[in-house]
Amino acid sequence: MEFDVDAELSKLTRDELERLAKSMMTSGVALSFHGRRSAMQIAKRVRPRQTRREPRLNVGTPEAQARNMLIEGENLQAMVTLYKYRGQVDLIVTDPPYNTGQYFRYNDRWDNDPNDPDLGTIVSNEDGSKHTKWIKAMMPRLQIMKAMLKPSGVVAICIDDNELFHLGMMMDEVFGENNRVAIINWQKAYSPKGGNSISKTTDYVLVYAKDKDLSRMQLLPIDRSGTKNIDGDDGGDWIPTDPTARQHRGATAYAIQSPFTGHLHYPNGEYVFDGQLPEPRSHWVNFTKEEVIKYLAEWGVKYVERDLGDGRGNALVIADSDVALEGYRPDRDMAVQRAAQLATERRQKGNWPKLFFRDDKSRRPGAGRPRLKTPIDAVRAGMIPTTFWDEDLYEFPIEIGSVTWPHAQSGHSDMARKELDAIVGKGHAFDTVKPLRLLKKIIQIWCPPEGLVLDPYAGSGSTGHAVLELNHDLGSSRRFILIEQGAPENGDKYARTLTWQRLKNAVTGERPTGKPATALGGGFEYRLLTKTIDAKTVLTMQRDELIDVVLTSHWETHKRSAPSLTRVDGVDYQYLVGKDQNGEGYFLIWDNGGPVGSLNRDTYKQVVSEAKKAGLEPPFHVYARYELFQSSNVRFWKIPDKILADLGLTDNDQFNNSDDNE
Incomplete structure (x- = not known):
């Protein structure tokens, strides 16, 4: 339907026209769509509903049940009903429908009566108004989400590229561009799919604060199992950190020859001679080439710069080595043999240089990838100067901005499906699940240990599962409220099947195989929205x-x-x-x-x-x-x-x- 500017403007009151004019003059950009006026008013017209306890679906002790809730019902009506929690939620983390022509439903009658219980029909990809419908559905929910947050609260919304730009504009409008905390790019797949187009291997999380000046990020707990002082460092405990970033820059994507093996290490992989160069997608960070030469010299080995013809910048290689990209045998290179002897002797003395080489998969000393020693005190202070989060980093940078989370840190879609299969069994036909690693990381950063997490699009219950795991593993006492309507039009209100089953099995440790797993403890109360x-x-x-x-x-x-x-x-x-x-x-x-x-x-x-x-x-x-x-x-x-x-x-x-x- 064509947007009638004159008709829509005639519906606005004087106050609304003034607000629109001020918005245009101050921000210069505004999101305009057919039915905007009604969409902005819908949340005010939704009526609270009675909630009925379902005792047979409650899990845990009465005290544990009182801490958490799983609500079956339409999420806008549920959030309005949860009036007492307005201004009480620390973090909203949610995964709304992505408008891909498969899951998103829209009821046109919502424009006149947002209390209509009918879900409506699936919005197809061929629907010319599919973006408008998605925006009209999301706008009132974003308004209520903001009202639910504490002044210091944060909302993190998972999204893909179908509605990324529209969601960003809505978030800017509802929360304010100045309250944007991060645009996180997380790796949902670790191998590209074939075809004639660019393979989509990442999705996004938009993070906004209710008031950025009041919001706080929590330091991720340091995994003490990763702290080391195996070399007897005089400075105390340290952790190994990856000195690479996922962005190709030719000048800093050079190779470093190992003093232990003579092999060439590129930022994102080791070069097997006469093989194929690692893909040019990463580069070295956190040190200059001069600093690397200094660190390598501390192993007792002299290094020089040399152009290997790989188009990656001059490599750092062992002096007098005849290393080459093809036809090279490190075991016949006398310079490498001398270097290996000197490096091994230096390693045995302990208190290694800042740049060291980890053991390989066969546990051969120094035969693995290069890593940096980062003092644990520096990590605790949040001083790692990188925006790339790798599995070896146990903290996060002070400035997040737009960053990439690789699957080793945030999990991936295949992992998420396997997690769900393991806890409820296969055959659930739920493919839009998010990995626990991703959700746990978001929760740890933006929800305090005793905080409250809300997920109005609970899906399979991943958010609640993540909270239970964090409470069990870290001794925190976070609470959750999950809202899920399920698919009643298909006879499957999976709030009481899939979502409930996952949370119950997480609490009790029960598994479909009959082999018990770790019981996370806790509990939740099951409630059903009924009449207004x-x-x-x-x-x-x-x-x-x-x-x-x-x-x-x-x-x-x-x-x-x-x-x-x-x-x-x-x-x-x-x-x-x-x-x-x-x-x-x-x-x-x-x-x-x-x-x-x-x-x-x-x-x-x-x-x-x-x-x-x-x-x-x-x-x-x-x-x-x-x-x-x-x-x-x-x-x-x-x-x-x-x-x-x-x-x-x-x-x-x-x-x-x-x-x-x-």
Whole structure:
């Protein structure tokens, strides 16, 4: 459909026109698309919904369940329902549909009623408005994501090149270009596919802060198993770092001849004589050629520059060596034999030079690739001057910018599918899974050890799995909220099949082969979005329904933190329904066989009795219709007012007077 500028402008209010004009004058660039005005307003018109606990799908102890959530339902409606978590999320990491003509669905009725539960049809590649539909679906979700973040929060969104540029413009508009933290290029495949076009081996992660000045990056933990002092270095522990970067620069892609073997080492591989040169895709970094000559001389061997005719810049070779690209035999080169003897003697003395040669796969000393010794104290200070992340680097650079993450660090798509196969079995037909390495690295950097992670496009549950692994391996206590609708149109609400199964098996260590794996521990609560909520709905709920809503929605303005409320189930309790991490009890006054009751002297006595039995001290949080008795031990919460307020609704809200309770 052709975009009608005049028609769209006529719909704008004065305030909207002023905002548009200011945006154009300040940034000079704005994202314009058909239906922009309605897309910008959709998030404000979505109604919160009731969430129903599914006890048979809860995993872990009650306390563990209260820490994490898997929500089955439409993600925009779910995020609106999670009003108490607004401003409480440390990191949003998610993988939305890539609009490739396979998975993305769009319902045209969302323009008029974003509460319509129908997913709509798959948007095909032939659909001329496919980009507009994708933008209209993503824009309100990005707005809610921003609202969910803490002031210091960060959002990281995985994407491919189909919508990379559109997503970037939306992120610039919603979060601000000045809050862009990184454009990460990660290696999703490690071998190119054949064909007549450039093989796509990388995807992207766009990282934005809610406020870049307040956001903080966490140092990745140093893997102490990688720290070394095998040479007795006077400076203490060090780690081996790769002195290469994935970018070809002819002058610094030269060969370095090994003093141990006489072989030529290029930045991205060893040259096998009479073989094929390694591909020109990397270069040496972190030292000058003069510094390399100095480091090599410390092995007792003199080096000179020589043009080998490889087009890579003058090589550094052993003086008097007759090394050549073809017909060369290091074992017959007397200069190499002398160099090997001197280098071996120097190696045995310990306290090696800064540039050393690691052992090869056969454990032959010094027969492997060149590496740099980096003092552990320098790593801890974040002083590695490189933007290339390799498997030997246990930290990350202070300046991230646009960087590449190789598959050794971030995993790849094939690895991700194998991870999913291993934990739930084959045949799941879910191909868009992300590797745990990638997600764990993002979480470690931008979510503090006790932080909260949200994934509104949970898919197979990789984000939750990554959080559980980090908590188990590093002793952190991060929490997660996952939202997934699945594919109900195909009869597969895989939120309760694939996603649930993966998280359950991660927690318990169960595997489809029957051979148990490491149980990561933890747990999660499973919730299902149902009907929309208004005052009438709340007052006509059954007791169990109302308990679910209370425990899901409760938060307090003076604390402004979303407590993890543990449900208390027991036939001996008439009013006690939950408790928080501070040991404070939550009570729902319910008349036996009737509606919500009132707090009076008799019901208060029962509250005190149940609190004593459960070992709970005041204050007692009491939900009831009316407060006919007051006590300093009670924090009274009026139904439905408190619930509606906790969901972001008020008595004057248009939704509370609605008769629509689909």
